[in-house]
Amino acid sequence: MKQRLKTFGRGGVHPDDKKRLAADRPIRNSYFGQRAVIPMGQHLGAPAECLVRPGDTVAEGELIGRANGLISAHVYCPFPGVVEKVGPLTLPNGSSSQAVYLRIEGTFESVEDGRINDRWVGLSREELTGQIREAGLVGLGGAAFPVHVKIAVPKGKKAEYLIINGAECEPYLCADYRVMLEYTDEVLEGIDILAQITEADKVIIAVEANKPEAAGKLRGAVAHSKRPYAVEMLKVRYPQGDEKQLIRALTGREVPSGALPIDAGCVVCNVATAKSVFDAVVLKRPLTERIVTVSGGAVADPANLKTRIGVPVRDLLTECRTDFSKVKKIVVGGPMMGFALADWDTPVTKSTGGVLALTAGEVCDKPQTACLHCGSCVSVCPMGLPPAMMYKLIQAGEYEKAAAAGLPDCKECGCCAYACPAGIYLVQAFKKGKRMGRKK
Amino acid sequence: MKRKKQEFQFSVASSPQIRSPRSTARIMVYVILALLPAALWGVYQFGWYAAAVLAVSVAAAAAGEGAICLIRKKNTLSDGSAVLTGLLVGMNMPPSVPLYIPAIASLAAVIVFKGAFGGLGCNIINPALGGRLIAFFSWSSAMFTFQTPRTILESGLTVAGATGDAMTSATPLTFLKSSVPEYAGSISNEMEVLSLKHYSLSKYDAAVTDKINSLFGENFCYGYFDAFFGIKGGCIGEISVFLLLLGGLFLIAKKIIHWEIPVAFIGSFAAAVWVFGGLRAGTGFFSGDVVYQIFSGGLFLGAFFMATDMVTSPFRRGSMFLFGIGCGLLTFLIRYYGSFPEGVSLAIVFMNLTVPMLDRLFIPRRYGVKKKRRVGVGKGGNA
Numbered sequence: 075m076k077q078r079l080k081t082f083g084r085g086g087v088h089p090d091d092k093k094r095l096a097a098d099r100p101i102r103n104s105y106f107g108q109r110a111v112i113p114m115g116q117h118l119g120a121p122a123e124c125l126v127r128p129g130d131t132v133a134e135g136e137l138i139g140r141a142n143g144l145i146s147a148h149v150y151c152p153f154p155g156v157v158e159k160v161g162p163l164t165l166p167n168g169s170s171s172q173a174v175y176l177r178i179e180g181t182f183e184s185v186e187d188g189r190i191n192d193r194w195v196g197l198s199r200e201e202l203t204g205q206i207r208e209a210g211l212v213g214l215g216g217a218a219f220p221v222h223v224k225i226a227v228p229k230g231k232k233a234e235y236l237i238i239n240g241a242e243c244e245p246y247l248c249a250d251y252r253v254m255l256e257y258t259d260e261v262l263e264g265i266d267i268l269a270q271i272t273e274a275d276k277v278i279i280a281v282e283a284n285k286p287e288a289a290g291k292l293r294g295a296v297a298h299s300k301r302p303y304a305v306e307m308l309k310v311r312y313p314q315g316d317e318k319q320l321i322r323a324l325t326g327r328e329v330p331s332g333a334l335p336i337d338a339g340c341v342v343c344n345v346a347t348a349k350s351v352f353d354a355v356v357l358k359r360p361l362t363e364r365i366v367t368v369s370g371g372a373v374a375d376p377a378n379l380k381t382r383i384g385v386p387v388r389d390l391l392t393e394c395r396t397d398f399s400k401v402k403k404i405v406v407g408g409p410m411m412g413f414a415l416a417d418w419d420t421p422v423t424k425s426t427g428g429v430l431a432l433t434a435g436e437v438c439d440k441p442q443t444a445c446l447h448c449g450s451c452v453s454v455c456p457m458g459l460p461p462a463m464m465y466k467l468i469q470a471g472e473y474e475k476a477a478a479a480g481l482p483d484c485k486e487c488g489c490c491a492y493a494c495p496a497g498i499y500l501v502q503a504f505k506k507g508k509r510m511g512r513k514k
Numbered sequence: 515m516k517r518k519k520q521e522f523q524f525s526v527a528s529s530p531q532i533r534s535p536r537s538t539a540r541i542m543v544y545v546i547l548a549l550l551p552a553a554l555w556g557v558y559q560f561g562w563y564a565a566a567v568l569a570v571s572v573a574a575a576a577a578g579e580g581a582i583c584l585i586r587k588k589n590t591l592s593d594g595s596a597v598l599t600g601l602l603v604g605m606n607m608p609p610s611v612p613l614y615i616p617a618i619a620s621l622a623a624v625i626v627f628k629g630a631f632g633g634l635g636c637n638i639i640n641p642a643l644g645g646r647l648i649a650f651f652s653w654s655s656a657m658f659t660f661q662t663p664r665t666i667l668e669s670g671l672t673v674a675g676a677t678g679d680a681m682t683s684a685t686p687l688t689f690l691k692s693s694v695p696e697y698a699g700s701i702s703n704e705m706e707v708l709s710l711k712h713y714s715l716s717k718y719d720a721a722v723t724d725k726i727n728s729l730f731g732e733n734f735c736y737g738y739f740d741a742f743f744g745i746k747g748g749c750i751g752e753i754s755v756f757l758l759l760l761g762g763l764f765l766i767a768k769k770i771i772h773w774e775i776p777v778a779f780i781g782s783f784a785a786a787v788w789v790f791g792g793l794r795a796g797t798g799f800f801s802g803d804v805v806y807q808i809f810s811g812g813l814f815l816g817a818f819f820m821a822t823d824m825v826t827s828p829f830r831r832g833s834m835f836l837f838g839i840g841c842g843l844l845t846f847l848i849r850y851y852g853s854f855p856e857g858v859s860l861a862i863v864f865m866n867l868t869v870p871m872l873d874r875l876f877i878p879r880r881y882g883v884k885k886k887r888r889v890g891v892g893k894g895g896n897a
């Protein structure tokens with residue numbers, strides 16, 4: 075009997091998922107060059123405070139940025155080397171912070187792969203959260219929200235569900251898929267730790283239906299280890315992997331407007347984040363590396379690379395034999411929410427899930443025309459917002475009215491602008507509208 | 515931001531970094547393609563002069579749009595909407611109309627009904643229909659002179675509805691509207707009047723109807739075949755219901771128009787005809803000739819290609835149904851009780867005016883918000 079797949083309420087789009095390009099490429103280590111750039115502000119919240127100065131020699135795994143405030147995360151040095159310069163750097167997402175420019179030299183301490191801390195089961199919630207904060211963990215799904223904040227359940231609230239997000243609904247990206255396949259046990263143990271911290275009643279691992287192998291592997295491992303976790307297959311539909319849509323799909327609940335998932339009794343974490351929790355708690359390894367999908371029409375040899383923070387995206391693209399003459403856009407992250415960059419020396423950060431070199435054919439730019447009143451944007455908006463109306467209000471400078479129409483609820487998933495036949499830059503306008511709204 | 519010197523330059527834009535292939539120009543091209551078979555059928559039936567009418571309409575619309583481009587210093591010609599408007603104006607013209615009428619109608623459509631409102635997307639009523647109405651009210655006699663189609667002339671039958679010479683004749687709708695009251699009470703179906711008054715029909719119609727009647731032992735009136743396949747007098751583009759239906763289904767399959775509007779439009783019109791349509795023939799309630807009415811006049815052209823114009827139709831499903839039902843009922847009222855035999859274009863234009871109101875009735879519920887909220891609250895909040 076075919077089970078009906080769960081999905082969110084309405085809206086959404088179905089771009090070609092293009093996962094076939096890189097899905098079957100096992101994770102391998104990337105090369106790296108002689109230089110790395112490590113920004114202090116790789117996460118949502120305040121940038122870390124830089125602890126090194128030009129000329130300093132740093133070791134692999136040394137703390138070089140200290141978390142600055144509650145919503146912030148430590149930054150560790152992924153490479154041994156000498157600090158050449160500390161200067162400002164603007165990342166493609168527009169966040170600007172100090173960055174450490176490193177010349178890589180010296181010896182790599184052989185990283186022990188052995189389990190250091192097997193007895194985490196006895197640890198308290200606070201101790202485990204502390205270890206996660208110490209390791210500088212941020213959500214690896216894209217938004218890079220510090221994990222120790224995300225998993226802290228405030229007093230008086232209860233985490234009924236711990237949702238592990240393996241939906242990976244962005245086209246092209248396969249990094250989470252490979253993590254689920256190749257690090258199944260690590261992911262599950264990471265989930266054990268998260269479940270212990272959040273004291274969730276129910277743990278659901280959600281996988282989109284285009285990754286049946288991953289769901290099968292997880293189901294097998296869950297059944298084998300007799301863990302009380304559910305593995306749910308979700309319909310392939312963007313933005314299935316968005317927190318709010320995921321919660322709606324799995325629990326039928328909606329996160330109230332302006333509130334956090336915990337207000338709907340949910341904590342949501344990405345599968346790669348679960349694996350990094352395992353690394354941090356069991357292996358005592360800070361977050362200095364991640365899995366990045368390198369793909370796109372201009373990439374001859376797509377791959378899922380285990381690479382370190384700070385490596386310029388150009389090195390990854392070159393390693394995967396990219397024909398730069400065919401490239402129209404280089405995108406960090408997924409094509410729907412990721413950022414196009416002008417500077418190919420931009421480094422990989424904690425939130426870089428993919429590096430894509432897209433051709434003009436894939437980008438599919440179209441001339442912008444007037445709004446046709448076709449209603450596509452309204453029907454694809456998963457949040458039930460009126461994008462065309464908000465756009466017109468923002469263009470008219472009516473930021474307060476745009477906010478009243480629901481602008482703050484927009485998560486910039488890009489469905490509206492993807493679908494718009496008139497090629498209107500809706501998301502760009504919404505970003506501007508939010509910025510202007512805050513200014514007032 | 516200053517760009518670094520590097521070997522290659524990449525384009526930078528806000529997310530999403532990929533777009534669907536659906537574009538304004540592509541939509542217009544698809545609609546034009548869907549209209550072409552019906553337009554070509556009209557040219558086949560009415561000859562090269564009909565092709566000249568279409569060409570003049572399209573050229574005048576493009577010229578009007580070009581003038582607006584010059585004034586607004588913005589290229590809007592390439593979005594294809596002006597060509598589509600011109601084609602629709604031409605298809606809404608009788609085949610023997612003097613060429614200055616389609617030219618003026620097209621210019622009015624593009625300049626007055628679209629350009630003056632702010633161009634594509636800002637117009638309130640369908641521009642092509644606006645142009646048609648200008649012609650309709652300004653040159654009524656020219657707009658009501660309909661050429662006899664080629665297939666009927668070749669059949670060599672007498673033309674009962676002929677006015678003056680055999681080359682022109684009344685459309686079935688006009689003919690019925692004026693002739694049916696004479697026979698009220700003595701017929702069981704309006705269609706009988708066509709045969710009683712020797713309204714000219716093609717030999718194919720007679721052959722097919724006879725065949726069907728003998729096969730199934732039915733007693734269908736003559737005229738349905740001609741009406742469906744477009745062997746009748748009428749505007750150039752409206753006569754072939756069959757080809758318009760194919761084009762409409764193509765657009766629905768391509769998700770360019772929504773099925774809700776034509777279905778509600780034709781459905782509600784059919785229901786009204788069925789219930790009340792028999793009254794004027796004296797056959798009582800629930801006896802109207804639905805099939806003949808929906809195959810006549812510009813209903814299919816209007817329901818699939820004019821009422822579905824994105825700019826001037828609602829975009830929420832509920833409001834689409836209301837819009838379609840309004841169009842259907844108004845068409846019925848005008849056809850049966852108005853002073854014109856045909857009411858599709860007036861009905862659509864009237865309903866166009868209600869679109870902003872209809873759309874406000876069906877605002878989607880926002881995620882995470884319990885109550886339905888009016889969008890754009892506050893003074894003058896309607897954007």
